[in-house]
Amino acid sequence: MTSTPRRARSTPAGWHLRNDTVRAYLTRVGGQLGPVFFRLGRREVQPFSIAPWQGEKLPGIPAMLRILRGDFFCAPFGGNDTPFRGERHPPHGETANRAWTLAGRSRAGGASGLHAVMKTRIRKGVVDKRITLRDGHAAVYCEHVLSGFEGPMCLGTHPMLRFPDIEGSGIVSVSGFTRGWVVPDPWETPEKRGYHALRLGAGFTSLRRVPARDGGTADLSRFPARRGFEDLVLLKGDPSQPFAWSAVSFPAEGHVFFSLKNPRVLRHTVLWISNGGRHYPPWNGRHVNVLGLEEVTSFFHLGLAESAGRNLLNRAGIPTAENLDPLHPTRVAHILAMAATPRGFGEVVRIVPSPGGVTLVSREGKRVFAPLDLEFVSR
Numbered sequence: 001m002t003s004t005p006r007r008a009r010s011t012p013a014g015w016h017l018r019n020d021t022v023r024a025y026l027t028r029v030g031g032q033l034g035p036v037f038f039r040l041g042r043r044e045v046q047p048f049s050i051a052p053w054q055g056e057k058l059p060g061i062p063a064m065l066r067i068l069r070g071d072f073f074c075a076p077f078g079g080n081d082t083p084f085r086g087e088r089h090p091p092h093g094e095t096a097n098r099a100w101t102l103a104g105r106s107r108a109g110g111a112s113g114l115h116a117v118m119k120t121r122i123r124k125g126v127v128d129k130r131i132t133l134r135d136g137h138a139a140v141y142c143e144h145v146l147s148g149f150e151g152p153m154c155l156g157t158h159p160m161l162r163f164p165d166i167e168g169s170g171i172v173s174v175s176g177f178t179r180g181w182v183v184p185d186p187w188e189t190p191e192k193r194g195y196h197a198l199r200l201g202a203g204f205t206s207l208r209r210v211p212a213r214d215g216g217t218a219d220l221s222r223f224p225a226r227r228g229f230e231d232l233v234l235l236k237g238d239p240s241q242p243f244a245w246s247a248v249s250f251p252a253e254g255h256v257f258f259s260l261k262n263p264r265v266l267r268h269t270v271l272w273i274s275n276g277g278r279h280y281p282p283w284n285g286r287h288v289n290v291l292g293l294e295e296v297t298s299f300f301h302l303g304l305a306e307s308a309g310r311n312l313l314n315r316a317g318i319p320t321a322e323n324l325d326p327l328h329p330t331r332v333a334h335i336l337a338m339a340a341t342p343r344g345f346g347e348v349v350r351i352v353p354s355p356g357g358v359t360l361v362s363r364e365g366k367r368v369f370a371p372l373d374l375e376f377v378s379r
Contacts, residue, residue, distance in 0.1 A: 051283040058281070074158055123153075181201065
């Protein structure tokens with residue numbers, strides 16, 4: 001569990017963490033988690049996307065985007081183009097762009113941990129980041145605690161999966177989803193060399209039938225799809241669930257990726273569907289087959305001003321920001337995990353607690369057990 005002393009130009013400085021089932025890398029700048037190798041039986045799987053422009057000179061591009069990989073914590077979540085009460089945050093906040101300080105490592109009780117800390121400047125406070133690996137668990141336990149902050153804040157995680165270059169190779173499902181919306185304007189436009197396939201602002205109740213720009217519908221439960229387009233949707237969560245999950249099954253690959261969260265802290269899921277629809281730097285049409293499974297309390301990806309102000313969702317009583325209290329730290333926890341799947345295991349329809357972990361149930365009725373500490377997300 002030591003930093004690599006020498007790296008290729010394309011690999012940012014950071015820290016390694018490993019145990020018997022996971023090898024993970026965390027960048028110092030932006031605290032971005034990736035690559036991460038999960039051991040599934042005799043093989044290792046690295047599910048996360050790493051942007052193809054690593055190591056290129058990209059003047060004027062935010063650090064978050066230069067490093068773009070894996071998963072990172074966003075506070076405030078979103079583009080943040082509009083200042084909020086005099087605060088001008090970078091895209092996805094200081095937590096995704098500034099350098100973290102290593103505060104310590106730990107090894108006890110079958111768990112390996114890394115603790116990093118950041119004192120923010122734009123809105124003063126402290127964020128503690130803890131990444132933990134548990135022996136025998138093909139999972140990464142991610143915890144962020146915000147202390148000393150006051151006022152509204154949109155929050156989110158940012159896991160990005162890279163899919164095989166085969167149409168529909170992954171099957172996407174999300175728990176507790178009853179209603180969703182396509183991102184409203186502003187979004188990608190041909191005038192700015194960006195292209196989208198979905199009808200902006202449209203509502204929907206099924207991932208399989210989402211209104212498309214051409215008047216038809218699109219199936220968002222299968223990916224890769226719609227090469228040449230960039231789209232984003234928000235799925236309203238169900239806060240009554242004891243825990244919430246998102247999952248992508250890869251039947252031909254024989255594995256499933258899933259994430260777990262507390263739906264009363266991270267209330268919604270944003271699907272960022274990136275398949276070559278951006279033709280401006282640094283994207284240049286080459287960011288393909290990537291799906292962001294982003295767990296948020298936010299108004300889409302737009303930022304703090306849009307999430308804290310009046311918007312389509314909070315006017316209907318759907319929270320899009322958390323009100324942070326300097327006297328009571330806010331804990332945001334999520335688990336990123338994988339499991340091997342048997343032949344014929346397709347879409348995940350349920351994830352249920354089991355002794356020592358969870359059981360994933362497919363639409364075909366097949367079941368897979370994954371060792372996990374499920375209480376981590378709700379402590």
